[in-house]
Amino acid sequence: MRPQTMPGETMTDTTLAPQPLFALSIVVPVYNGATSVPTLVEALAQLEVPGGLEIVLVNDCSPDNSLEVCRELCRKNAVALTVVNLARNFGEHNAVMAGLSHARGAYIINMDDDLQNPPEEVVRLWRYAKDNAFDVVYTYYADKQHAAWRNLGSRFTNWCADHLLDKPKGLYLSSFRCMSAFVARTILIHTGPFPYVDGLIMQVTQNIGRLQVQHLARAEGRSNYTIRRLVRLFMSMFLNFSVMPLRIGTLVGFVMAALGLLAFLVILVEAISGRTPQGYASVMAAILLLAGVQLIMLGLVGEYLGRLFLTVNRKPQFVVRDVERNARALPVEQQP
Numbered sequence: 001m002r003p004q005t006m007p008g009e010t011m012t013d014t015t016l017a018p019q020p021l022f023a024l025s026i027v028v029p030v031y032n033g034a035t036s037v038p039t040l041v042e043a044l045a046q047l048e049v050p051g052g053l054e055i056v057l058v059n060d061c062s063p064d065n066s067l068e069v070c071r072e073l074c075r076k077n078a079v080a081l082t083v084v085n086l087a088r089n090f091g092e093h094n095a096v097m098a099g100l101s102h103a104r105g106a107y108i109i110n111m112d113d114d115l116q117n118p119p120e121e122v123v124r125l126w127r128y129a130k131d132n133a134f135d136v137v138y139t140y141y142a143d144k145q146h147a148a149w150r151n152l153g154s155r156f157t158n159w160c161a162d163h164l165l166d167k168p169k170g171l172y173l174s175s176f177r178c179m180s181a182f183v184a185r186t187i188l189i190h191t192g193p194f195p196y197v198d199g200l201i202m203q204v205t206q207n208i209g210r211l212q213v214q215h216l217a218r219a220e221g222r223s224n225y226t227i228r229r230l231v232r233l234f235m236s237m238f239l240n241f242s243v244m245p246l247r248i249g250t251l252v253g254f255v256m257a258a259l260g261l262l263a264f265l266v267i268l269v270e271a272i273s274g275r276t277p278q279g280y281a282s283v284m285a286a287i288l289l290l291a292g293v294q295l296i297m298l299g300l301v302g303e304y305l306g307r308l309f310l311t312v313n314r315k316p317q318f319v320v321r322d323v324e325r326n327a328r329a330l331p332v333e334q335q336p
Contacts, residue, residue, distance in 0.1 A: 022051065022054045023126075026111065030062055034069045036114055043119035054328075059085045087321040124211070136177060136179045138173065139210070142215075187201060256290060
């Protein structure tokens with residue numbers, strides 16, 4: 001039975017908030033990271049975090065030997081380390097959600113495995129979030145070391161997010177972010193197959209800070225983000241958190257209908273005046289334009305319906321094949 005409160009008193013329900021085992025968890029989705037993950041884990045293991053640090057590596061069904069490397073690190077490393085192995089490749093944001101579901105820190109930092117975010121910035125980011133009581137802190141860069149086409153795509157995505165998400169103006173949505181356990185638990189309620197972590201965060205809180213950090217050039221290899229993956233990620237942001245695309249479609253429809261009416265009036269006047277409209281090219285151009293707009297709108301509606309269909313049929317957000325923890329990552333009562 002719930003305890004009764006007296007008038008004027010408040011009560012905080014903590015039944016859904018288990019006591020964190022660590023002060024900080026670091027979630028790292030791993031894909032083609034066999035060469036970079038050992039260096040990253042070694043650097044993170046040297047960090048001094050009062051209250052304890054754990055690392056959660058999420059193998060997103062990487063085609064290289066990342067899983068074996070992660071498991072070897074788990075067995076031989078002194079830092080608390082958990083390896084979450086996904087049954088197939090689900091994508092970065094799905095892998096982040098899987099990592100959050102296994103993180104047990106009071107704060108959780110998400111970072112990539114490519115070493116472009118210096119590990120020494122982790123403690124500074126964590127302290128900044130904790131000392132200022134932010135729910136989430138996003139990082140931003142004075143000089144972003146990505147290809148020009150990807151930087152342009154990031155600016156376009158952030159511009160769209162300004163209008164589609166309830167995002168503070170000027171906030172850069174970086175994948176190197178720190179969030180509280182409260183935010184992580186809340187966004188994990190979302191079980192849809194197309195998660196967009198930043199969109200979920202914006203639905204939970206506006207208590208968001210930003211911190212400038214370094215961004216290093218990629219040490220080796222190239223980004224796992226192809227144009228196809230970036231487009232798929234953009235569609236998750238574009239469609240999952242707003243019906244504005246449908247409203248834009250309606251507006252475009254009204255504009256095209258107005259232009260069509262204007263063209264009809266011009267043709268009618270020419271017919272009454274006895275001039276036969278020449279207009280084959282213009283008619284074909286109008287038909288092709290209208291057909292293209294209609295197909296785009298049908299595609300948007302179809303994308304919404306397809307995502308709804310897959311969600312209703314419970315397409316999994318992620319499937320965990322197995323989880324391995326070393327002795328440091330186990331609760332005290334389970335440690336040898």
